[in-house]
Amino acid sequence: MNTRRAKFILNMAKNVKKLTLASKLVKRGDIIEPTEIISRQSRTDNLRDIEDLVGAGSSNSIYFSPVQARKQRLLNGETPKKTNIKLEALTPTRVPPKKNKKDDQLVTKTQVGTATVVKCKLMPDSVDSPLRIDKIKQELEPQIKQELITQDNQEGLVNIKKEPDPTVEPSLYIEVDSPNPLWYYHLESIRVMRNSKSAPVDIMGCHRCADSKADAKTQRFQNLVALMLSSQTKDQTTYEAMNRLKDQNLTPLKIKEMPVTELENLLHPVSFYKNKAKYLKQTVDILIEKYDSDIPDNPKELIALPGVGPKMAHICMAVAWNKVTGIGVDVHVHRISNRLGWLPKPTKEPEQTRIALEKWLPHSLWAEVNHLFVGFGQTICTPVKPNCGECLNKDICPSANAEAKQKKKKE
Numbered sequence: 449m450n451t452r453r454a455k456f457i458l459n460m461a462k463n464v465k466k467l468t469l470a471s472k473l474v475k476r477g478d479i480i481e482p483t484e485i486i487s488r489q490s491r492t493d494n495l496r497d498i499e500d501l502v503g504a505g506s507s508n509s510i511y512f513s514p515v516q517a518r519k520q521r522l523l524n525g526e527t528p529k530k531t532n533i534k535l536e537a538l539t540p541t542r543v544p545p546k547k548n549k550k551d552d553q554l555v556t557k558t559q560v561g562t563a564t565v566v567k568c569k570l571m572p573d574s575v576d577s578p579l580r581i582d583k584i585k586q587e588l589e590p591q592i593k594q595e596l597i598t599q600d601n602q603e604g605l606v607n608i609k610k611e612p613d614p615t616v617e618p619s620l621y622i623e624v625d626s627p628n629p630l631w632y633y634h635l636e637s638i639r640v641m642r643n644s645k646s647a648p649v650d651i652m653g654c655h656r657c658a659d660s661k662a663d664a665k666t667q668r669f670q671n672l673v674a675l676m677l678s679s680q681t682k683d684q685t686t687y688e689a690m691n692r693l694k695d696q697n698l699t700p701l702k703i704k705e706m707p708v709t710e711l712e713n714l715l716h717p718v719s720f721y722k723n724k725a726k727y728l729k730q731t732v733d734i735l736i737e738k739y740d741s742d743i744p745d746n747p748k749e750l751i752a753l754p755g756v757g758p759k760m761a762h763i764c765m766a767v768a769w770n771k772v773t774g775i776g777v778d779v780h781v782h783r784i785s786n787r788l789g790w791l792p793k794p795t796k797e798p799e800q801t802r803i804a805l806e807k808w809l810p811h812s813l814w815a816e817v818n819h820l821f822v823g824f825g826q827t828i829c830t831p832v833k834p835n836c837g838e839c840l841n842k843d844i845c846p847s848a849n850a851e852a853k854q855k856k857k858k859e
Contacts, residue, residue, distance in 0.1 A: 626808050628789040630844050635813070637840035638824050647823030652687035654678055655767045659694055668743050668768040669735070670698055672750075675760040675767075676727060680779075681719045683826075689718050700732040700741045727755030747773045758799055766815055775809070776818040777802040780825030787829065787847035 621632055628634070657674035658667040673693070678686045692714045696702060703711065708725055715721035731753050735741055743764070744750045750761035763776035775781070782798040785791055785805060795801045809817070828835045842848045 621810060624808060624810060626790070627792050628846075631788070631790055633844060634788050634790075634841050635820075638820050641828060641838075641840060642820055642823050645827055647826040648683040649819065649822045649826060652683040653819075653822075654686070654763065657687060657690040659698070665742050666699055669700055669741070670694070671768045672731075672743050672753075672756070672760075672764055673698065673728065675764050676731070676755050677715065677718050677724055679719070679724075679755075679757075679760070685718055689715050700735050703728055703732045704736065724755060730754040731756075743768060745769055745771075758802065763818060772811070772815045775802050775805050775814045777805070778818070778822065779831075780829075781818055781821040783831060784821045784825055784829050787834075787845065787850075788841070789846045 624631075654671060654674040658670040660667075662670070670690070674686060674690050677689055690698075696706070696714065708729065711725045711728065712722055715725055718724060734753060735743060744753070745765075747758070747761040747765055750756050750764055751758055756764075758774070759776045759778055762774035765771045765773045766776070777785075777798040779798065782795070782801045785801050786794050790809075791801060791804045795804060805817070806814070825831070828839050836842050836845070836848045839845065839848070
């Protein structure tokens with residue numbers, strides 16, 4: 449049944465004639481009756497072109513489509529009409545024509561005997577030209593200065609290493625007996641990453657919390673207070689608490705006279721703000737009695753103050769007294785040192801990490817390790833889900849992608 453139906457449809461499709469515009473108009477009964485016929489005088493026959501049907505016509509006219517009319521004119525030997533459309537010549541190469549050197553006004557030829565001297569006048573002679581060297585220098589001077597500034601900036605960018613070269617041996621630290629022989633390449637990479645990306649510690653660290661307009665003694669005290677508040681507290685929280693304290697004139701005498709409840713309200717939401725308020729009250733009493741409202745100038749006496757640990761003491765010595773007495777190891781330095789394998793064996797406490805680092809790390813690098821590692825730990829080597837993909841040490845770090853490796857082992 450389906451086969452017979454398919455054959456029937458195929459036969460019907462063959463018998464259907466294509467309807468032209470003229471046949472469609474005839475079927476609908478829409479017959480064009482021209483109002484005027486303009487015959488061309490050059491024609492002797494009764495042939496009519498569709499272009500001739502402008503107005504009314506007669507029933508004796510023979511109608512042609514535009515294609516048929518043009519074909520008929522060609523058969524009659526007539527030349528086709530010229531159109532206004534400019535056709536591009538179809539040449540194989542379409543090469544632009546060569547310029548005639550004779551037309552070139554900047555080229556002059558002079559015959560000297562049997563030789564021909566050709567003079568190419570690239571620009572007018574200086575005598576004839578209104579331009580002078582001084583004027584050109586004056587106009588180009590701003591552009592030259594801008595190019596020099598741009599060149600200096602590019603040279604500065606080139607000097608910044610994108611990635612340390614492992615083939616270059618650090619000659620200054622060849623004899624350093626480090627647990628990880630690649631320690632210096634780690635350090636160089638961290639320097640590059642810290643220079644290219646700022647961290648909260650750069651803007652709101654403890655070294656930024658003191659009032660720059662205060663006297664030196666008050667600034668040292670404020671540095672110590674910021675370090676006491678920074679324990680297990682984010683830099684932003686510490687920075688905001690220090691601003692509130694500075695608004696109340698942060699001095700040892702002011703803290704001594706301030707009620708504990710008011711001090712606690714100023715410190716909140718710093719971690720353990722009630723304990724830190726108590727330590728501050730005890731510390732200012734000692735500073736007023738023993739140090740004339742100043743702070744101790746050695747780590748031993750600083751550590752003896754209530755609420756001050758070794759990390760705070762060494763950082764305070766560097767920031768307040770500009771003396772390097774040890775490495776300030778906080779949670780960031782402790783974590784990163786273990787991840788990079790900078791320790792003979794893993795440590796559990798920051799103080800253990802400090803002792804292990806100071807045994808082999810050159811003294812000239814102690815001052816920058818804390819600042820480098822804290823910012824690096826805040827931005828890339830974070831406590832949870834570190835951004836190993838962005839780290840320049842990902843190929844030489846023992847702990848790179850450690851979490852991903854542990855998941856694969858479990859699976």
